[in-house]
Amino acid sequence: MDETLLDIGEVARRAGLAPSALRFYERKGLITADGRNGLRRSYLPETLDRLALVTCARDAGFTLAEIAAFLQAGPSDAVLRERMAAKEREVDERIAQLTRLRDSLRHAAVCDHDPFVECPDFKQAIRRVSVP
Amino acid sequence: MDETLLDIGEVARRAGLAPSALRFYERKGLITADGRNGLRRSYLPETLDRLALVTCARDAGFTLAEIAAFLQAGPSDAVLRERMAAKEREVDERIAQLTRLRDSLRHAAVCDHDPFVECPDFKQAIRRVSVP
DNA sequence: CTGCGACTTGAAGCGCGGTTCAAGTCAAGT
DNA sequence: ACTTGACTTGAACCGCGCTTCAAGTCGCAG
Structure with missing residues (x-):
């Protein structure tokens, strides 16, 4: 498996989010899984930056839909x-x-x-x- | 009927809220109806001040439960x-x-x-x- | 090979802050 | 007396942002 990919558990922990939240964000189009280790999602490290952006905007009162629109621009x-x-x-x-x-x-x-x-x-x- | 009391419709309009929201706030203990005109709630003018406080705090990110706790202190x-x-x-x-x-x-x-x-x-x- | 444990799925559930609905009641106008 | 229209009720429903559940699947340690 690709050494650069992080397991969902690792990403969740470092982003301060639950794995369920990451899956939820994926459904909403906020992030994408870059690989799988078996069934488990794995992510590029850049995903941490993206999650920082997401949580920051969310904390600022943006809806997830708004944030998704921004990210997909x-x-x-x-x-x-x-x-x-x-x-x-x-x-x-x-x-x-x-x-x-x-x-x-x-x-x-x-x-x-x-x-x-x-x-x-x-x-x-x-x-x-x-x-x- | 008491001249000083305002009908719920009047209060809702002046507070920029729906009558349903006023009833909801009443259930939550944020306001009280001070009289009735038939079935219709009527309120003391002070209620407008209280509603201003409520909407202001709510806009600031307080939960209604928090606001109720403040008001009941x-x-x-x-x-x-x-x-x-x-x-x-x-x-x-x-x-x-x-x-x-x-x-x-x-x-x-x-x-x-x-x-x-x-x-x-x-x-x-x-x-x-x-x-x- | 057999657990263990952390993940997987879709679906259901939750807390918040209300709105909407159906059925009913009332005050005021004509 | 009758209509109109804004309210009344409790209960159901909504969108948001997730979490939780049940049942299943995998990697890894022993």
Whole structure:
């Protein structure tokens, strides 16, 4: 068997995922198995990079379908560039929203109102989270 | 009927939610109906503030169960304060992660590699998203 | 050769956050 | 009095992101 291929168990362990998740990702078109050792899937080491990308994007709130679309984009794909730019704007907006939320939480930690839910500053801050 | 109470349809519209979502939130203990007009739920105007808080926290990635726990916390609740502080740290971490992701996307928009997935800078940036 | 154990499959199940459905009820308008 | 239309209920269903299950298959150690 090819020395460069990694067993699914190895890949799963190093990517911090369950083997079942890898199979699931394969069905979704996110990764491909590059070989078999008996029935067992084996993967090129590059797959680890790809999985890092997948988990990162997933953690950032992308759906697996979105990620698959990104990964399947053709070379020099202008559409892909545009999608990435759009995603960048999306992520930016999300960062801004989370920042406002964090500021609200920060205030709540300091404020004396009881129940704090009634604190006018907190309420106003919350209102600003979604509608800056 | 009490002039200060708002019909569920009104509340749903103003909160940007479906009436079914309000009933769902009620089952989850996130809100309470303050009256009925026939069978129809009606709510105190404060419910709008509460719903703003709920949708904001939900958008920020809190589960409804977490939000319910927050809302049901007793007065002057030290545990609540600690939970909010913990959540603040969580949100902070998430902001940092998203910021790194955005930086990766930003680079991708500029970089010439084809397929960009192979761009070493991009790959390294991705690696840094989860493991700063 | 015989286990062992980690994988294989497809199908079913789960938790979340709701929506949708069917059948019914009510308030208000004409 | 009758219609209209927005709500009511419980229960079923949905998409997402997986995990779990049952039954089977393989590589490797002893």
